Amino acid sequence: MNSANTKTKITKKDLFKANWRWLWSSQICWNYERMMSTGYLYTMLPTLKKLYPDDDDLIEMMKTHNQFFNTNAYVGGFIVGMDMAIEEKEGTKAKDTVAGLKTGLMGPFAGVGDTIVGVILPTIFGSIGAYMGLKGNPIGAIIWLLVNFAVLFLRFTLLPLGYAQGEKLIYAAGDKLNRITDAAILLGVTVVGALIPTVVSAKVPLVFQSGKVTLKAQSVLNQIMPSLVPVLLVALCYWLLGKKKMNSTRLIVCVLIGGIILGGFGILSK
Numbered sequence: 715m716n717s718a719n720t721k722t723k724i725t726k727k728d729l730f731k732a733n734w735r736w737l738w739s740s741q742i743c744w745n746y747e748r749m750m751s752t753g754y755l756y757t758m759l760p761t762l763k764k765l766y767p768d769d770d771d772l773i774e775m776m777k778t779h780n781q782f783f784n785t786n787a788y789v790g791g792f793i794v795g796m797d798m799a800i801e802e803k804e805g806t807k808a809k810d811t812v813a814g815l816k817t818g819l820m821g822p823f824a825g826v827g828d829t830i831v832g833v834i835l836p837t838i839f840g841s842i843g844a845y846m847g848l849k850g851n852p853i854g855a856i857i858w859l860l861v862n863f864a865v866l867f868l869r870f871t872l873l874p875l876g877y878a879q880g881e882k883l884i885y886a887a888g889d890k891l892n893r894i895t896d897a898a899i900l901l902g903v904t905v906v907g908a909l910i911p912t913v914v915s916a917k918v919p920l921v922f923q924s925g926k927v928t929l930k931a932q933s934v935l936n937q938i939m940p941s942l943v944p945v946l947l948v949a950l951c952y953w954l955l956g957k958k959k960m961n962s963t964r965l966i967v968c969v970l971i972g973g974i975i976l977g978g979f980g981i982l983s984k
């Protein structure tokens with residue numbers, strides 16, 4: 715496996731180009747299978763072409779960046795910047811590191827971005843602007859516009875900031891890339907694992923009764939391990955995705971059909 719061309723350096727122009735692409739295209743072709751993967755790949759594409767003159771390396775990294783990715787678009791540029799810095803230094807050797815960082819950071823960054831940019835700022839300044847507008851004061855509309863311009867400006871600074879932090883991470887780590895990779899993968903797996911009980915909802919409503927004794931299947935399963943059914947279902951889905959003729963679309967259809975059948979027999983419910 716080859717690394718990137720060590721003589722190739724990312725310039726301010728490259729950062730601006732990536733920033734501009736992320737600003738306008740971070741959610742192009744947004745879909746429920748891979749979320750923002752297309753926008754991420756489109757943002758990284760000029761950088762990838764510059765760092766990987768070898769077609770095989772380029773294709774490999776393009777496939778890597780076309781995997782599932784979803785975060786808040788306003789703050790996601792920080793992750794892109796870190797990615798660019800790491801790949802500039804380590805090339806394809808950093809493939810697992812980059813994948814782990816993207817997986818591990820996209821959730822926390824989404825939480826911060828959605829809370830601050832998606833909820834707090836619009837609620838506070840939107841309410842102030844709307845109230846002033848109802849009173850016939852045009853300053854309310856001006857405040858709302860100024861806040862949005864400020865958010866846009868701050869958004870444009872995050873990708874270079876992420877690149878700078880990524881450079882610090884690489885130079886501080888030196889030859890400890892394997893440790894960073896293991897830590898990033900562990901972080902990503904932990905985040906994905908934590909999502910299972912919060913996102914996947916499945917219960918076994920079966921009730922067994924003998925005389926005056928009533929035994930609920932879900933209560934027994936909870937005593938064995940909370941959220942055991944969702945974990946088993948996710949494990950089954952991952953196992954099925956490993957089969958040659960299985961893809962995500964077929965898996966979704968199988969899950970829907972299986973849920974309808976099991977729900978009809980009263981074996982499984984939300």
